[in-house]
Amino acid sequence: MDFRSSDTITGPRSEDVLPTTATAAVKVVIVGGFGAGKTTMVGSVSEIRPLTTEETMTQAGVGVDDNSGVESKTSTTVAMDFGRISISEELILYLFGTPGQERFWFLWNGLFEGALGAVVLIDTRRLEVSFDVIGRLEERGVPFVVAVNTFPDAPKHPVEALRSALDLSDEVPMIDCDARLRASSRDVLMTLMRYLHSLAVPLG
Numbered sequence: 547m548d549f550r551s552s553d554t555i556t557g558p559r560s561e562d563v564l565p566t567t568a569t570a571a572v573k574v575v576i577v578g579g580f581g582a583g584k585t586t587m588v589g590s591v592s593e594i595r596p597l598t599t600e601e602t603m604t605q606a607g608v609g610v611d612d613n614s615g616v617e618s619k620t621s622t623t624v625a626m627d628f629g630r631i632s633i634s635e636e637l638i639l640y641l642f643g644t645p646g647q648e649r650f651w652f653l654w655n656g657l658f659e660g661a662l663g664a665v666v667l668i669d670t671r672r673l674e675v676s677f678d679v680i681g682r683l684e685e686r687g688v689p690f691v692v693a694v695n696t697f698p699d700a701p702k703h704p705v706e707a708l709r710s711a712l713d714l715s716d717e718v719p720m721i722d723c724d725a726r727l728r729a730s731s732r733d734v735l736m737t738l739m740r741y742l743h744s745l746a747v748p749l750g
Contacts, residue, residue, distance in 0.1 A: 567635040573660050574738065576627075576643045577683070578667030579675025583695040583725035584643040585627050587667065591731035592629025592641065626657055631735065639735060663742050664690040665734055667725065670700045673711060680712060691719040691741055693734045 576584045589596045627643030642657050658664075664683055668676050683690050692714065703711075705720060714720065719741050724730045 568632070568638050569636045571638045571640060572662045573640050573642065574735065575657055575661045575664045575688075576641060576667060577664055577679050577690075578644075578695075579669060579672055579679060581672070582667040582669045582675070583697075584667055587665075587693075587695075587723075587725040587731045587734075588627040588629040588641050588643045590726055590728050591631050591735065593632060594630050597626075597628040631732070633735070633739060637739075639739075641735075658686060658688065661688060663738050664688050665738055666690050666692045668692055668694045668708075668712075669697060670694060670703060670708075671697060673708075676712060680714075689742055689745055691721065691734065691738045693721055693723045693725075693737075695725050696722055 576587055578584050585598055589598070626645070627641075629641040629643075631639050631641065633639055642661070644657055666676065666679055666683065680690075680692075692708075692712065694708065708714075709716075709720065719737050721734055721737050723734050
């Protein structure tokens with residue numbers, strides 16, 4: 547092939563290249579009900595340009611998807627969101643956000659393959675949506691933390707009341723967050739990492 551001087555060969559952008567110091571990578575899944583903020587969290591915390599599969603909502607979802615409480619939402623994830631964050635110079639987290647509508651939950655099987663743990667994003671305006679999400683994680687035996695996304699118009703509940711409503715054991719960490727803020731989303735991921743470490747290194 548005759549390559550002329552004007553021909554260009556492109557590769558990964560410099561910001562997408564893994565740090566040379568990286569020695570370990572962990573897969574984490576971010577789950578939650580429709581409109582809970584999964585795409586927002588991946589986008590806010592990812593150090594690379596996130597891959598999203600958001601599509602405009604159409605009439606196909608009318609009567610199928612429950613968008614009560616999030617009626618203003620105009621787009622939705624139909625496959626997954628993907629991002630990456632360096633927790634330290636050595637440890638890299640690969641983030642996979644799942645679709646929220648129940649009709650897309652069949653995709654979860656592949657997304658959970660090889661996942662070390664999960665973040666469950668909770669929207670207190672639609673708390674009932676979280677029951678099945680948490681149940682599926684418990685069935686799979688996937689360790690998780692719960693992050694309560696603080697929407698401006700969302701009702702506030704005491705931690706004890708939320709734990710009771712979600713039937714959470716005391717050892718499962720629960721943390722407030724604002725999925726729009728990088729620092730807040732990073733705190734959630736650090737909470738998950740500490741929890742996973744505590745499970746791997748029993749006390750005593």
